[in-house]
Amino acid sequence: MGRSLKYEIPGVDPRVALDEWAEKGWSGIFGTVAGSEPRSRVLEIGFGRGEFLLDLASSAPEVEFVGVEVSFKRTLKMARKVARAALANVRLVEGRAEEAIRAVPEPASLDAIWINFSDPWPKRRHAHRRVLQPEFVAAAAAALAPGGHLYVATDDVPYAHQIDEVLSAEPGLQNAYAPWPFVSEVKGRRQTGYEAQWREEGRPMHFFSYQRRGAGASDG
Ligand SMILES: C[S@@+](CC[C@H](N)C(=O)[O-])C[C@H]1O[C@@H](n2cnc3c(N)ncnc32)[C@H](O)[C@@H]1O
Numbered sequence: 001m002g003r004s005l006k007y008e009i010p011g012v013d014p015r016v017a018l019d020e021w022a023e024k025g026w027s028g029i030f031g032t033v034a035g036s037e038p039r040s041r042v043l044e045i046g047f048g049r050g051e052f053l054l055d056l057a058s059s060a061p062e063v064e065f066v067g068v069e070v071s072f073k074r075t076l077k078m079a080r081k082v083a084r085a086a087l088a089n090v091r092l093v094e095g096r097a098e099e100a101i102r103a104v105p106e107p108a109s110l111d112a113i114w115i116n117f118s119d120p121w122p123k124r125r126h127a128h129r130r131v132l133q134p135e136f137v138a139a140a141a142a143a144l145a146p147g148g149h150l151y152v153a154t155d156d157v158p159y160a161h162q163i164d165e166v167l168s169a170e171p172g173l174q175n176a177y178a179p180w181p182f183v184s185e186v187k188g189r190r191q192t193g194y195e196a197q198w199r200e201e202g203r204p205m206h207f208f209s210y211q212r213r214g215a216g217a218s219d220g
Pocket residue numbers: 045046047048049050068069070071074095096097098115116117118119131192193194195
């Protein structure tokens with residue numbers, strides 16, 4: 001196999017630039033008719049090797065999924081998997097979560113945002129690199145439709161404390177697991193690639209679920 005073939009996509013390339021998504025909107029990148037029947041829209045941040053996104057998207061062809069991943073290599077590999085599976089309902093954005101969340105077109109349009117096992121950056125001097133920060137969470141709340149969910153999972157105890165603090169302080173969100181800050185098992189939840197690895201190592205699981213307040217939310 002020639003070197004250049006490494007970058008070939010075996011089918012339709014699902015990658016879109018962040019600017020293109022922000023400008024064209026959901027219907028623009030999915031090629032659907034703007035203003036036609038509303039479709040469910042879901043974002044996954046940091047999809048990694050993509051097992052979770054592939055599983056979600058193949059079981060819900062009527063839902064539009066956008067996956068955001070900072071790694072060029074992981075985005076390329078995932079693009080190949082999406083093309084091979086001929087999943088027309090997935091687009092991939094190579095970029096930083098912090099930028100992508102502010103660029104989500106049509107605010108209040110998302111039904112769900114998934115952030116699974118985001119890097120915990122355990123060293124104190126690196127903690128500012130964690131994705132779950134107040135500004136990020138405020139932008140995520142603004143991107144969600146009323147009643148839409150922000151799902152976060154981590155195996156890291158200090159990061160779980162930070163996530164609890166940041167999510168519970170966001171006025172646009174309410175804790176779907178209240179009075180508990182998180183749960184350690186969610187029946188029927190799909191496993192991610194990293195999760196399988198962490199479970200084998202016996203690491204603790206923390207699953208958060210927050211819902212966007214407003215009309216459509218379970219208790220307004
Ligand atoms: C620990 S892995 C988890 C991957 C996957 N979600 C899972 O659970 O198997 C974290 C992923 O987030 C990506 N990532 C880290 N920082 C990011 C950022 N600021 N924006 C988008 N993706 C990021 C990494 O490249 C990596 O693929």
